[in-house]
């Protein structure tokens with residue numbers, strides 16, 4: 001019998017590092033290492049977290065008796081790169097440069113490719129990323145922001161939204177590219193996408209102040225008030241950015257990114273916690289309604305996924321407000337580790353060729369809201 005292909009998958013999120021070791025498509029280890037906000041606050045810059053995240057990965061593997069020598073590939077979640085089509089990409093120098101410099105913005109997923117290559121290099125095996133957060137299938141109409149100088153961009157939980165959408169389509173006895181879905185991924189960040197026949201034609205940019213607020217992000221803000229606060233002389237630009245990503249949302253109002261703690265507080269009668277948690281669900285429901293309009297009301301299903309979808313209080317609040325649109329499917333957690341591994345295995349088996357991330361410079365592409 002042929003030896004299985006063993007792959008390590010690394011998925012750094014804003015509140016956790018998830019790792020998986022798979023023999024072919026079978027998981028032999030899956031672990032979510034949660035990082036509380038205080039722990040991460042010790043690292044002022046994203047890449048300052050690098051040694052800490054690498055250490056927890058290696059310690060977990062050692063504790064589980066999994067040796068790096070048995071691996072055939074390492075795959076990481078792809079971060080903020082230039083907009084590229086979906087697929088499996090070999091980690092290359094241009095990719096590492098863009099991720100380390102934060103040229104297209106900063107997010108924990110920027111660590112994925114770098115961690116993958118670092119570990120892969122010691123074993124002389126390949127490193128990949130699959131469907132990074134910059135997968136871009138927006139229609140031209142969705143790119144118009146309302147200000148000519150600002151173009152809307154596609155930054156979302158592409159890997160999980162697509163993997164879960166495929167799974168639910170299959171359960172419905174349909175193919176992903178035959179139906180229309182609204183998918184809400186609700187993790188540290190929240191993104192809601194309109195999937196029209198297998199393409200995400202519109203989605204809120206989960207990192208740059210669009211959409212519902214989330215455990216650690218502000219989402220859409222009243223823009224005039226944001227400008228006023230930005231020029232009030234009371235805050236540095238970096239402090240404003242932290243209010244939008246990192247210390248916004250649940251963190252800003254309640255001092256935690258952990259929805260489980262918020263649910264406990266609600267059970268103990270904390271009225272502020274109840275109001276804020278319900279407001280987050282309310283904003284997700286509003287966003288789902290707007291993407292149902294994008295699909296002209298032809299919605300075959302609504303999917304609620306990500307860590308927050310474990311919270312029944314939360315998903316019921318969204319269901320109550322959106323079930324008139326279509327059936328609501330709750331798929332808690334995410335399928336990201338498996339989707340990463342499947343993408344890597346297709347290439348290792350030679351079923352698919354790895355895509356090459358392009359080298360190249362263009363000052364115009366630099367994000368104005370980096371960091």
Ligand SMILES: Nc1ncnc2c1ncn2[C@@H]1O[C@H](COP(=O)(O)OP(=O)(O)O)[C@@H](O)[C@H]1O
Nearest residue numbers: 013014015016187188258259260307308310311
């Ligand atoms: N059982 C649960 N009930 C309610 N919320 C949960 C549960 N498990 C995880 N969460 C919440 O989900 C959020 C993290 O989601 P996740 O998709 O793991 O995030 P990320 O990958 O962005 O770090 C956190 O607010 C966490 O507290």
Ligand SMILES: CCCC(=O)OP(=O)(O)O
Nearest residue numbers: 013014156187188189206
């Ligand atoms: C929108 C980019 C992806 C994202 O927000 O991921 P996390 O929820 O894991 O932070």
